[in-house]
Amino acid sequence: MGPLGIGHAQQFETELAAWVKIGPDDEVTVLISRCEMGQGISTSLAMVLAEELEADWAKVRTEWAPVTLEYAPQSTGSSKSIRTLWKRLLIAGATAREMLLEAGALKWGVPKETCQAVRGFVIHHATGRRLGYGSLAEKASMLKIPERVHLKNPKGYELIGKALKRLGTPKKAKGELRYCYDLKMPNMMVATIARCPVLNGWAKTVDANAAKAIEGVRYVIPVFGSPRETIRRKWAYMRSNELQARGASDPVSPAQGQTGSSDFQDPWHPTRSKVVGVAVVARDFRSAQRGRDALRIQWESGLNGNVDNLLIAGIFDDWLREETGKLILNRGNVLSAEASSAKTLSAVYRAPYLAHVTSEPMCCVASVREHSAEFWVPTQDPWNSVLTASQWTGLGPTAIELHKIEMGGGFGRRLSTDFVAEAAQVSRAVGAPVKVLWTREDDIQHDHYRPAYTCEIRAGIDDGGWITFWWHRIAALGSYVQLLTGVDEIPYGVPNKAVELLQGRLPEPVKTGAHRGVGHVQNAFAIECFMDEIAAATHMDPFELRRKLLARSPRHKAVLELAASKAGWNNPPPNGRYRGIAVQAHEVGSIAAQVAEVSLENGDEVRVHRVICAVDCGRVVNPNIVESQIFGGILFGLSAALKEEITLQKGQVVQSNFHDYPILRMNEIPSIEVHLTPSYRTPVGVGELGVLPIGAAVANAVFAATGKPVRRLPIRIARPLPDTSRG
């Protein structure tokens, strides 16, 4: 029995993508084009299609869509899956439903209009006949695809809006789900890689004799840097000049950096001569680890050898003081508004580098053969993984078969494909399937970090308490998405607004990447903390100030008011507790407002007791999943706000595991309430939303407690200086 391949003709005439298969046993398989990292997207997307299909939810399964252009884009991030696929999947489901109806009508020789699709059956009420989708699928698949289909009236939704459980839960709760880390296949070997401890450094000499002598070790393979890294090293020349000019101690001369050579040549890409890692390939993880420990490598630090995070932060401060950046947004005229402003406030906010620390560290299985290759990748970006695999195997993209694997956490880390490049090289070199495993130390010390960030906000306030201008100056290194999302999402009705990005001539000394919430997180922290500084300066209640400024933005105002009323904002908090409020919208169109209730333990320890979160994400597809994403987002953001910080010393990441990169534990979580506002708008994603306002909500509560504004993440309350008078 052939599966029913269904596409839609309404929007894209040439597109005929198969989104659903119906088996003879009535089983409905929805193809999922996005990646699953625990956010529950495969369940939500299946619900959207199944709704219009009138499928029996108990018979719905999911399957990963192949990595082909008809399912593009597959890159999964920025909370965009639901918004991008909502309409396509509704139409695909409705199209399949209409074809099944027609197949039933033809079979019985009755008009299609007299048939109805109900929970997996086509029913002809007049004669009481009914047929399951499975018995009609083959016939339906031969019919002409209707050019237009009618979508259901949302009032009749039976699945969308229901708190259905995730489809993958039982497997996960029984420990049966196979992650990439768990994969096994015939002749597969395991590799771990020694990487230069100094970011962007390389190996000068490698002595692998002792490693090769370890029982179980089969090969020692050089791993080469990506072309991007080669470019990075060219930039390093400029960087060294800038660092020297700024008085970095013991600067490495540019000449030394340029000529630092390696003993290896990449046989396939002679121009890539820098060995950035050394892979030990063994029969199992333990042997690989022991082999890795036995390697004797002389590393070359290159020009990063003198970089530490304070130096970078100092450079950002200098830019803010001395330089003019690129205007990203320029509404009205901030310069003249500043000149005529009665009252001007300014503050500088800082946020550190952050690691992702997915529960499952990075991992990739590659099996590279002469003319083809297979990859098993827990990736958020399948197409980019194929391109990376292609680049490092020398095979065309069509010769590469990519198996998407459910991830043990993503948070943006798995949008990068560095681990794919490694696995491709190692498997190609040994001519067998290889699983490259990262340890937690590898993961924390060689992440693609959330960029460190410094910004200054200046604003003018008139006598009526309105903001006359807003000038947001961001000094940081990273992409626009990482740095600029969220700068203009909250419509506080500022007539003159500028956003300026200062990036000097300093190339990134640290690899950066997407981190759950991207730029929204740092920007919401700065903007919403600054709002509380404005409130303090104008003697206004922080909630009332925001409410007044959002008067003409009913959606934002409603979310803010809902959070405040559920938190009992107008009643004083319990004794010893302090409240902070913050609101932020995500670029996809979802909005969250949060009230955090904190106390200070032992004078300087922030304890968050309660978080009330109001959310407007349009129509809610699955309240169960939205709730869990908001909870998870709040805890992710809270962990960063209270605990997390990556620091660099001499070009090396200082932190290495959970003892010095602590994340939130069970005994540190607040109680959380999530309130969803009813909405008939098109649904938008919430994977990142919960993260956005929490840093500022907690910081503002701390401000309320101490009277001192919080301007730095993670939040630290200065201890009183110890008494040194007695010597």
Add this chain to the structure above:
Amino acid sequence: MIEFVLNGKSVALEVLQDMPLLWVLRDVLGLTGTKYSCGKGLCGACNVLVDGEVVHSCVTPVSYVRGAKVTTIEGLAADKGHPVITAWIEEDVPECGYCQPGQIVTATALLTSNPNPTDSDIDEAMSQNLCRCGTYHRIRKAIYRAGELMKKNK
């Protein structure tokens, strides 16, 4: 030669004495439900029961379990209707799911010794297990539900 009882069955292995139990389970015995996440006994993803007690298998040499009863998530799941796993499914706890076998093992040990845990008992027992997705609230609810189920089953 090291002998122990794994999920109710005797096993005898020729492995290095200092090989961590985690890698014996995963690489030698092929039981991959027990996860690697930190390798230093800091996160609980590798938790298993040894004679009913929770141990971090990533830092436990296999020689430590000589003659002992080792139970992994596979052993718990073999009991259809295991109250903790059932509660985990009913509360729809997992997001990415990677840390959950370890969470379930720790919760099982907690409930076995203390069928009526309070919030602070749960905090104390479960704070050794990290969840990056942030499912802690549901874990707490599932532990209460599992406690109820255990009472009903008696």
